[in-house]
Amino acid sequence: MPSTPPPGEPAPADGALPPSAAAGAAGRSFGLYLHVPFCAVRCGYCDFNTYTAAELGGGASRAEYAGTAAAELALAAAVLERAGLPRRPAATVFLGGGTPTLLPAADLAAMLDAARATVGVGPDAEVTVEANPDSVTPASLGDLAGAGVTRVSFGMQSAVPHVLAALDRTHDPERVPQVVRWARAAGLAVSLDLIYGTPGESLGDWRRSLDAALAEAPDHVSAYALVVEQGTRLAARVRRGELPMPDDDDLADKYELADDVLAAAGYAWYEVSNWARTPDDACRHNLGYWRGDDWWGVGPGAHSHVGGVRWWNVRHPAAYAARLGAGESPAQAREVLDPGQRHAERVLLGVRLAAGLPLEALAVPGRAAVPDLVDGGLVAPGAVAGGRVALTRRGRLLADTAVRALLP
Numbered sequence: 119m120p121s122t123p124p125p126g127e128p129a130p131a132d133g134a135l136p137p138s139a140a141a142g143a144a145g146r147s148f149g150l151y152l153h154v155p156f157c158a159v160r161c162g163y164c165d166f167n168t169y170t171a172a173e174l175g176g177g178a179s180r181a182e183y184a185g186t187a188a189a190e191l192a193l194a195a196a197v198l199e200r201a202g203l204p205r206r207p208a209a210t211v212f213l214g215g216g217t218p219t220l221l222p223a224a225d226l227a228a229m230l231d232a233a234r235a236t237v238g239v240g241p242d243a244e245v246t247v248e249a250n251p252d253s254v255t256p257a258s259l260g261d262l263a264g265a266g267v268t269r270v271s272f273g274m275q276s277a278v279p280h281v282l283a284a285l286d287r288t289h290d291p292e293r294v295p296q297v298v299r300w301a302r303a304a305g306l307a308v309s310l311d312l313i314y315g316t317p318g319e320s321l322g323d324w325r326r327s328l329d330a331a332l333a334e335a336p337d338h339v340s341a342y343a344l345v346v347e348q349g350t351r352l353a354a355r356v357r358r359g360e361l362p363m364p365d366d367d368d369l370a371d372k373y374e375l376a377d378d379v380l381a382a383a384g385y386a387w388y389e390v391s392n393w394a395r396t397p398d399d400a401c402r403h404n405l406g407y408w409r410g411d412d413w414w415g416v417g418p419g420a421h422s423h424v425g426g427v428r429w430w431n432v433r434h435p436a437a438y439a440a441r442l443g444a445g446e447s448p449a450q451a452r453e454v455l456d457p458g459q460r461h462a463e464r465v466l467l468g469v470r471l472a473a474g475l476p477l478e479a480l481a482v483p484g485r486a487a488v489p490d491l492v493d494g495g496l497v498a499p500g501a502v503a504g505g506r507v508a509l510t511r512r513g514r515l516l517a518d519t520a521v522r523a524l525l526p
């Protein structure tokens with residue numbers, strides 16, 4: 119859960135949703151995001167809502183966290199039912215962070231049990247856990263698989279020691295092949311997260327990281343351009359001139375290299391930063407976000423979206439636990455999106471998918487911009503002929519420009 123949330127309007131203390139949230143719900147899938155706001159060390163580039171033991175302070179503890187999250191799950195089931203939503207067991211569950219695997223596997227299993235007992239989890243649900251390579255063992259991965267986890271996403275980031283050091287990552291690159299082997303032995307699908315554009319990373323370093331990731335034959339790869347987030351140690355170092363700001367041309371070269379190397383190894387992109395070995399290996403949970411489906415985000419700072427109502431929880435684990443302890447919703451504020459905002463979200467997120475958007479999803483001025491985007495090489499002419507707007511590789515590199523032209 120990165121960055122500062124928008125201001126929004128006050129959220130009701132009982133979490134009640136407006137009647138509009140239920141409209142059309144039967145046609146949307148439902149996912150659960152379970153946030154775990156703990157990390158052993160804070161990486162200098164990361165502004166996710168996560169706390170080291172020293173940062174956590176009083177009023178919240180790791181040991182009590184699964185129970186607190188279970189209280190929000192009970193609230194979620196009651197709120198959805200009261201709002202008249204049909205019962206939709208979660209088609210996907212994503213335990214994200216932070217570092218969920220800092221909690222004992224039994225606590226994550228308890229959170230999944232609470233999800234099953236409240237909102238429900240579908241029998242074929244995709245259940246992902248994010249993990250730092252330092253924070254798993256063969257036994258913990260086996261326990262997670264036994265608890266219903268189907269997929270693990272490791273924060274590999276790089277295979278090159280000086281790049282990992284610049285990112286403040288604590289794991290030894292040799293650890294990645296080992297944890298992937300353990301995950302496979304436990305029967306879990308594997309995704310690897312990579313970051314490119316770290317200060318000091320050469321194109322050769324990036325190639326080495328891609329090759330090392332591919333050597334593990336993961337089912338899925340995410341490759342993110344390093345974002346210098348306000349308020350992080352990385353941003354302070356860039357501001358002081360100790361480190362250079364990531365360079366746009368260098369980032370573009372690294373994106374193209376990733377796309378070439380991953381495509382040559384048989385991985386197809388399905389979202390600007392995500393590649394999968396087969397369509398079934400795509401992350402169904404994240405696809406739900408990008409397609410505008412419904413999801414409930416449990417945990418401090420977690421965001422939710424149900425039928426055009428978006429809300430976000432108080433950020434600090436102590437404030438979160440206090441709200442739930444008092445029988446109140448942890449929602450800090452919410453927004454009821456108007457049709458214009460819903461349209462903007464659909465275009466903004468949908469156009470980043472390889473499947474693109476139907477042309478009729480665009481408003482008239484957006485549709486009028488398509489021929490120029492085709493001429494500029496940003497939108498694929500073949501897709502347009504088939505009635506859809508999908509980005510070319512140049513379009514993916516200039517996705518913000520394409521979105522600005524398509525949005526009016």
Ligand SMILES: C[S@@+](CC[C@H](N)C(=O)[O-])C[C@H]1O[C@@H](n2cnc3c(N)ncnc32)[C@H](O)[C@@H]1O
Nearest residue numbers: 163164215216248249250273311342343344345
């Ligand atoms: C919650 S973390 C994954 C699990 C675990 N905490 C870890 O880092 O190993 C989610 C992913 O977000 C990405 N990420 C976080 N901050 C980023 C930033 N400033 N720029 C680019 N990617 C970032 C990293 O690739 C990270 O793996």
Ligand code: SF4
Nearest residue numbers: 157160161164215216
């Ligand atoms: S381990 Fe992951 S969530 Fe924690 S600070 Fe690092 S990148 Fe952020």
